Amino acid sequence: MYKNKRKILALLLSILCVFSVMSLTVSADSQSYAYNEWGKSLPAPESYVQSDIISGMSSGTTEFKEPQALYRKDNELFVVDTGNNRIVALDEEYKFKYEIAQIVGAPDGVAGLNKPQGIFIDDDGYRYICDTGNHRILKTDAKNNCLMVLTKPKSELIGDSLEFNPTKVVVNRSGNILVVADGIYMGLVNYDKNGNFQGFFGGNRVEVTAEVVARKMWRRFMTEEQKQSSARSLPVEYSNITIHDDLIYAVAKSTTTSTDELKKLNSVGTNVFTFNEEGGFTAKNDFGDLEKVWAFGSKTDNWFTAADINDQGNIALLDTNRGHIFVYDEDVNLMHIFGNVSGGDAGLTRPVDIVNHGESYLVLDQSTNNIKLFTPTPYAEKVNAAIKLYQSNDYADSEQVWRDILKVYSNSRFAYLGLGKICLQKGDYKNACEYFKLAKNRSQYSIAFREYRKELISDNLLWIVLGFVAVIIILKYLIHGFKKWMGYPVKTRKHKTKGA
Amino acid sequence: MSKEKKIREPRVKSRKKNASFWSFVKYKVRTSLPEDRKMYAYPFRTFARPFDTFSDIKYENKGSVLISLIVLFFYFLAGVAEYLYTGFLFNNNDVTQFNIFSQMFFSVVLVLLWCVSNWAICTLMDGEGTFKMIWIATCYSLVPMIFGKLIKTLLSNVLIFQEQTFLQLFDTVGIVFFCFFLFVGMLTIHQYSVTKTVVSCLFTVAGILLIIFLFILLFSIAQQMYGFFQTVLIEFLSKT
Numbered sequence: 159m160y161k162n163k164r165k166i167l168a169l170l171l172s173i174l175c176v177f178s179v180m181s182l183t184v185s186a187d188s189q190s191y192a193y194n195e196w197g198k199s200l201p202a203p204e205s206y207v208q209s210d211i212i213s214g215m216s217s218g219t220t221e222f223k224e225p226q227a228l229y230r231k232d233n234e235l236f237v238v239d240t241g242n243n244r245i246v247a248l249d250e251e252y253k254f255k256y257e258i259a260q261i262v263g264a265p266d267g268v269a270g271l272n273k274p275q276g277i278f279i280d281d282d283g284y285r286y287i288c289d290t291g292n293h294r295i296l297k298t299d300a301k302n303n304c305l306m307v308l309t310k311p312k313s314e315l316i317g318d319s320l321e322f323n324p325t326k327v328v329v330n331r332s333g334n335i336l337v338v339a340d341g342i343y344m345g346l347v348n349y350d351k352n353g354n355f356q357g358f359f360g361g362n363r364v365e366v367t368a369e370v371v372a373r374k375m376w377r378r379f380m381t382e383e384q385k386q387s388s389a390r391s392l393p394v395e396y397s398n399i400t401i402h403d404d405l406i407y408a409v410a411k412s413t414t415t416s417t418d419e420l421k422k423l424n425s426v427g428t429n430v431f432t433f434n435e436e437g438g439f440t441a442k443n444d445f446g447d448l449e450k451v452w453a454f455g456s457k458t459d460n461w462f463t464a465a466d467i468n469d470q471g472n473i474a475l476l477d478t479n480r481g482h483i484f485v486y487d488e489d490v491n492l493m494h495i496f497g498n499v500s501g502g503d504a505g506l507t508r509p510v511d512i513v514n515h516g517e518s519y520l521v522l523d524q525s526t527n528n529i530k531l532f533t534p535t536p537y538a539e540k541v542n543a544a545i546k547l548y549q550s551n552d553y554a555d556s557e558q559v560w561r562d563i564l565k566v567y568s569n570s571r572f573a574y575l576g577l578g579k580i581c582l583q584k585g586d587y588k589n590a591c592e593y594f595k596l597a598k599n600r601s602q603y604s605i606a607f608r609e610y611r612k613e614l615i616s617d618n619l620l621w622i623v624l625g626f627v628a629v630i631i632i633l634k635y636l637i638h639g640f641k642k643w644m645g646y647p648v649k650t651r652k653h654k655t656k657g658a
Numbered sequence: 659m660s661k662e663k664k665i666r667e668p669r670v671k672s673r674k675k676n677a678s679f680w681s682f683v684k685y686k687v688r689t690s691l692p693e694d695r696k697m698y699a700y701p702f703r704t705f706a707r708p709f710d711t712f713s714d715i716k717y718e719n720k721g722s723v724l725i726s727l728i729v730l731f732f733y734f735l736a737g738v739a740e741y742l743y744t745g746f747l748f749n750n751n752d753v754t755q756f757n758i759f760s761q762m763f764f765s766v767v768l769v770l771l772w773c774v775s776n777w778a779i780c781t782l783m784d785g786e787g788t789f790k791m792i793w794i795a796t797c798y799s800l801v802p803m804i805f806g807k808l809i810k811t812l813l814s815n816v817l818i819f820q821e822q823t824f825l826q827l828f829d830t831v832g833i834v835f836f837c838f839f840l841f842v843g844m845l846t847i848h849q850y851s852v853t854k855t856v857v858s859c860l861f862t863v864a865g866i867l868l869i870i871f872l873f874i875l876l877f878s879i880a881q882q883m884y885g886f887f888q889t890v891l892i893e894f895l896s897k898t
Contacts, residue, residue, distance in 0.1 A: 196752040595746050604747055604819040611816065644695040 189498055192569070195598040197448035203567045205494035205538035206483070206519065211503055213528035214239075218254040219246060222527045227326070228511040228520060231279040235513070237522070237529065243271050245287065252529075258287070261296055264304040268292055276326040276338075286335065288324040295324050295337060297353075308335065311355035315344055328401040330425065336406060338396045345427070346396060346408065360427035362393035362410055362418045394418070398511070402467035405430070409462045409475070419445040419462055420475060431490065446477055446484050468514040470546060476521065481506035483519065483532070487545055491572070494538055502526065517542065537566050544576060553580045571597045582606050587613060692722040701729050701798045704839050712846035715794055716787070723790065726797035733800045734765040736807040745815035748825060768866075769796055775865030776844065776858070783858055785848030795847050799839030806832020 192202035214221040223241025230236070234255065235248040244259040260269050272291025279285050284305065287296045297306040310322035324347075326338040333351035336359055345361035364370060377385055397411035406423040421429045446460035460477040467473050471488035481499035486492055498505045508525040518533040534542065540563050547556035557580050560573040567573075578593030579602070587610035594603035615622065642648050692698065697720055703711045715721035738761055741751050773796055777789045787795075810828045817824060845855040 196755070198752075600747055601819065607747070608818045611818070641699070644698055646696065646699065 191495060193448050193492060194569070195571075199447075199449060200569065202495070202569070203537045204496065204535050205485075205541070206496040206532040206534050208497075208505070208530050209518075209533040210531040211528050212248075212252045212520070212531060214246075217246075217248050217252050219257070222246070224524055225522055225527060226275045226510055226524065227277065228513045228522045228529065229277050229279070230513040230515060230520075235515070235520070236277050236279075238274055238277055240273050240275055240290075241527075243273060243291075245271070245274060245277055258285075258298075258302060260302065261287075261298055262301075262303045264296065265307055266292075266294070276324070278327045278329055280329045281331075286327045286329060288327050288337070290323050290325060293322045293324075295327055295335070297335075306353050308337070308349055308353050311347055311349075313355065313357075315358070316342065326396075326399050328399050328406060330401060330406065331404045332425070336399065338399055338408075341395070343392050343395045346399065346406075360406070360408060360421065360423040360429075362396070362421075364393050397462065398464045400465050400467060402471075407465045407467060407473070409465050411463075412459070412461070419460070420465055420473070445475055445486075446482070447480070463509070464511045466512045466514050466519070470542070470549075472542075474512055474514065474519060476509055476512040478509050481509060483512060483521065488549065493541060493545065493572070496532065497521070503528070503530075506530065537563070540566075541570070541572060545572065548572075548576050548579075553583055556580070571599075575599055575602070578602060578606065585609075687724065690722070690724045692725065694720070696720075697722050698725060701725065701801045704798060704801065704842075705835075708839055708842045709846060711798075712795055712843045715798070716791060716847055721791065721794035721798070723794065726794045729797045729800055729804075730766060730769060733769075733797075733804050734762065736804045736811075737761050737765050740807045740811050743815075744811050745817070747817070747819060748814040748822065769793075769800070771866045771869055772796055772862060775869060776862040779861045779865055780844075780848050780858055783848075783850075783854070783861075785850065785858070787844075787847035791847045792844075795843030796840065799836055799843050802835035802839065803832045806835075 190202045190204045191199040194200050220242070222237060222239045225237050226240040227238035228235065229238070233250045235252065237246045237248065239246050244257045246257045247255040249255045259271055261271065262269070271287065271289050274287055275290040276288035277285060283300050285298045285300070287298065289296055293310065295308040296304055297308075298304050310316070320341050323340040324337045325340060327335060329335050334356070335349040335353070337347040337349070339347055343362070345358035348356040348359040350356050377388070380388065394410045394412040396408045398409045400407050404425070408421045408423060410418050410420070412419075418429070422431045424430050446462065451458045460482070461479040462475050463478045464476040465473060472493065473486045473490070475484045475486070477484065481497050482495055483497045484492065485494040497509075499507065501507060503526055506521060506523055508523060509521050510524045511522040513520050517539065518531055521530045521532060523530055540559055544556045544559040544563060547559065553576065556576055560576040563570050563573045574593045574597035578590045578597055578599070581587070581590035581593060582602070582605070587606050590606035591603060591610050594606055638648060700711055700715065700720055738758070741756060741761060742753055773789065773793045777787075777792050780787060780792075806828050810825050813828065814825055841855060841859070844850070844859060845852065848855070848858070850858065
């Protein structure tokens with residue numbers, strides 16, 4: 159009896175141990191995931207967790223109403239409070255600082271903002287506000303004095319009936335103003351320093367699907383009238399833009415296509431994203447979720463509404479459809495996926511914008527009218543730190559960090575890649591090969607394997623040669639025996655001498 | 659020869675005693691073993707004398723269905739080995755998602771489709787070949803593909819990215835030899851001219867596509883029928 163009790167106690171204790179370890183690594187109800195080499199989702203440790211909610215009330219002003227955008231410049235956080243026709247500035251502690259609602263000296267005589275949707279502040283401190291309800295973009299100084307008003311561009315490509323609704327604006331180093339406007343699919347509206355319309359910038363392509371091809375085929379046989387009334391395949395519009403290091407990151411407004419979900423545009427408007435095809439875990443021109451869902455006859459993909467690039471160069475992409483945030487490193491390797499859709503304040507219902515603040519991310523939720531603060535877990539902090547070390551080629555210091563990450567998440571390909579590079583630097587090619595294999599990094603594996611193979615050949619040259627000779631002799635005898643068994647005349651020395 | 663006959667007789671008797679399924683299979687295998695052991699060399703003899711080999715198969719009955727099945731089985735195994743054991747550097751398949759049925763499709767079913775389609779086309783085009791001959795010729799010409807795949811699989815474990823041309827070389831050589839043997843086989847089996855062989859091969863490919871299309875159509879119709887009867891049944895059950 160006593161013995162049995164002890165056994166049961168031991169069993170219970172071991173179960174307890176297992177569960178306590180599990181709760182340390184992956185909490186039971188966490189839905190965090192990551193993608194493996196083949197684009198299949200697998201469970202992963204939680205990287206960021208929602209730790210705080212910032213609402214209008216908590217920051218010391220009236221509640222936000224359908225806010226549309228977040229913007230952070232230095233230590234000020236701007237909330238574009240569209241429903242209340244104002245832009246609220248918060249300080250570092252997310253407390254109310256001031257608000258922008260009235261503009262002094264606008265040439266068109268309209269002082270109040272009407273449903274603003276975007277704000278940008280350049281390095282000289284000038285503010286650019288998308289005053290969407292008034293169909294204009296305002297350039298003001300820090301004291302809300304209007305300096306310039308940009309209105310609908312005059313272009314043959316834009317019909318007279320189209321209302322000009324600018325939603326997002328950025329300004330690059332040379333002073334060009336780039337605007338996202340509703341219904342303009344030709345690209346970004348480009349104004350120069352003085353507000354003159356310059357044309358369109360970085361238009362999207364049409365994704366070639368079976369439908370598009372069929373439509374193009376049919377159009378060949380149509381008359382001009384039929385062509386005018388039939389649907390056209392148009393490129394998708396942009397939904398948001400952001401600027402980092404004078405490169406513009408533009409997010410496409412689409413749920414059904416996968417091309418050009420995010421573009422990194424240089425000063426002439428060409429996409430300069432480079433995808434490392436052999437690396438394995440990079441986004442192969444497809445951001446966000448890799449598993450496609452077909453619903454009601456069309457492909458449903460992520461619907462990205464915002465992108466954010468932090469000081470490290472990490473790209474965060476916000477998917478409003480499924481409430482996920484995808485964080486990529488500089489080389490477009492997927493680092494973290496976090497966030498979830500759930501009603502109310504527990505998750506993201508209709509997130510519209512994201513900005514980074516130090517290590518954490520602020521996500522603006524339009525339906526709950528507040529900002530959700532996501533802070534990194536110890537795991538994510540370690541990954542971020544290790545990648546920082548890795549990017550600065552400081553491999554030696556990062557070794558311990560990688561090993562710590564592997565303790566928590568043994569599938570971390572970043573960790574294996576880091577360890578592999580350390581081994582490669584040390585000259586430990588055998589282990590480097592193994593780590594690169596686990597990291598699924600073929601190009602690095604090739605480099606390590608080349609050296610490892612050299613070592614193997616020089617160490618075992620005798621055995622390799624002997625093995626070759628043995629294989630050839632065995633094959634010869636096998637073929638010989640096979641021929642004999644079949645009854646073919648087999649040439650042997652005995653036969654030859656006898657025959658001769 | 660006489661020795662073999664002596665061995666075979668008691669086996670036939672034993673089959674009669676307990677006529678189970680397996681004894682029937684054993685009996686079938688034994689009786690279909692090639693009478694002339696030299697016939698085992700015919701799949702390899704194509705390398706030396708392709709035209710002679712296929713005309714021997716046609717006129718002197720030197721082809722064996724059993725040997726062709728063995729060759730086909732090895733081709734299937736080579737495909738599996740290529741999928742699973744190609745070196746990490748060159749393996750673009752997810753090993754955990756290995757599906758033996760898709761492998762089977764790409765070896766056995768494709769060969770079967772080719773034979774059926776070719777037989778159907780060439781019967782209309784005055785080809786002399788029977789289905790058995792077409793099957794044997796097709797399977798025998800798979801041998802270079804087996805070698806190509808095996809060598810490629812072995813080499814892929816010791817080569818690096820810069821040397822992948824060698825892999826492509828073995829792959830291409832295997833395919834070229836296969837196509838050549840298949841061409842010669844069809845030409846000899848059906849007693850066609852060169853142009854007629856080319857045309858019949860093109861028609862055969864079109865025929866394969868047609869068969870696949872018909873199968874897909876059949877499946878979708880069957881699915882719809884199933885759905886229809888299901889709804890009728892549900893309606894019926896809920897009404898009564």
